[in-house]
Amino acid sequence: MINSKKLLIMAITAAVLLSGCAMETKQEAAERLHSKVGATGETAINGQAAAGKLTSIEFYVPSEKTNSLSVIDVVSSKVVGNIPLSEAPSTVIFSSTMREAYAANMNSSTISFINTQTLKVVKEVPVGPMPHGMVLSPDNRMLYVAAVASQFIYLVDTKEGKEAGTIDLGTGAKTNYLALIGEKLYVSDHENHKVYVVNVKTKELQMTIPTGKTPRAIKLSDDGKKLYVPTAGDNTLEVYNTADGKQLSKISVAAGATDVVVMDDGLNAIVTSTEGSTVSFVDLQSGKVVKTITDLAGAKHIAFNRQQTKAYVTLSGTDQVAVIDTVTQQVVEQIKVGAQPHGIQLKALPGIGGSC
Template sequence: MLKSIFTFGLMTMILLMTACALESGENGGGDQTDVSDAGDLTSVQFYVPSEEDNLISVIDVVSGEHVADIDTGMAPTIVTFASTMRQAFVANQDSSTVEIVNTQSLEVESEIEVGPRPHGLALSSNNQTLYVATVGDQYIDVVNVGEQEVVDQYDLGTGAKTNYVYLEDGTLFVTDHENHAVYALDAESGEVLDTFETGGTPRVVRAYENKLYVATSEGGTLEEINLESGAVNVIDVGHGATDVVITEGGNQAVVTSVEESFVALVDLEAGEVVERIENQEGAKHLSFNREQSRVYVTLSGSNEVSVIDMEAFEEEYRIEIGGNMPHGIELKALPGIGGSC
């Protein structure tokens, strides 16, 4: 028995170390021709929905190449993965559906009808409940993944327009771009626990430790909200702030602007932008690789993903994908490992 456990642990460690080593050696210039099979669970990939062409492009992280496309419903926007990495969930804004994609066959397994214009997605840690922000109404749709249907709706009030969601330790954070607010909801009951007013139209919200980070487009700011004290620190980043990711350690943030086509590096301790990359056509959503050595940015004004080296903070190269108007981007890591290397 002990021998079996040791063998399993050793194989898991070897697999993880191999994947990390490969990712460290990614060059993105196409020099590496040994591209893993696109449906292999051990392949570290990005999934990138393209609104205009109704598909998801699959990018191999090691080679930096576009390796497959998956047909979807109309205007796919955001993707999220089950922790097993065997299923991907995609919001199809113009179809008012969420589709479940088999990441091994690279095909849609099933389709779930949800409210109008689904956009933001958040999946519970047990993979059983999917929360869907529907831009066309005031609700968060609660989907039972096993039953593949909406089993509840959380009402945010007349006039609310839900946009992005972020799930953290049983609390669901929801941006309302109509009322310039972020709501904190109990994920199980839907009860609104707190409301945070924002200085402009809130887009992406993310939580890190005891703080919320909200990109606000009209104000061109990154708002840092202390969840314990309620104190708000407002950092000017530039008009059209769209998405934000936070580095491990919480010292830096990367912010995009779809309107102004830039990507900014923010020093969170100093509260200011320290670097900025221009000419990022319609820079929309972004995701780190697992080591956070690079950040990948969807350029919605093109058919490309920009790859930025975090140490130098400069564009390293671009990846041409299978469709125009790329929207979201999400990392498919090794099953059960996520961002551990």
């Protein structure tokens, strides 16, 4: 029989494993911050570059004009790595293991395969014209790529390292950003003002959702029941029921609405506006903007840290990433990266890092 002491130890262990960000103590984080800096300027931990450690918690930011990808350490807010890419990289995503990253190079019409341990591009795969938005299948095997100048979604087999077919959305369609849940792939069409819903197994179009003008970086709720659509042409954040494609709400935000992140509680969202150079905090229940941060030149894409206490926004007009405290709703820091930063994604293994 398990005694009470053993039960307590087991409970504590389970809590640590489930808490995600609780596995690195404050003392360990402080020691990491005060570790030595190597000759290249990268923070060193036990003699290794922080940017290449699998357990390090970082943001990857592709920059269009410098054809490079900046690696930002979350704790120190320092650029700890730089990866040369092909022409005009726009977005980047990670495999679930965080060992691989994939960057879309618009002007090269290729996808760069990146080893996140060595910070090296290991392969470059040609796809359609101007690849932009990307999503990865849950098993990490299939990469779905939207090409801004094409009617196709391009499929890339990550194991074989080559294109593995297309999904045709029809003559005149333009693909931009993607969201995937189960077998349903959502595709924004910024020129025709709609979102397509495609079955990735059958490659058939299941539904077309008319939206406001110029839908951009669409997002899904965790349960897949709601679709969030920033519309740059109408300056709104639109919310749709994914079951029937009907609009649930339409919220006015700043000009050029671009990207959105939704808090875990589903009650609040943050919207970037590239043309308006703003970030809007939105109350989804009341359908109103509660706070707008201005003077964020070219505020483009946005990502949370794991605890959602900070939001990181690429500023394509200032070559920086703005760090926003989500509680005070204020910019607390700006980090210099490559010229004209575009997308941004967090690299952090599940269960690693108290500072994330």
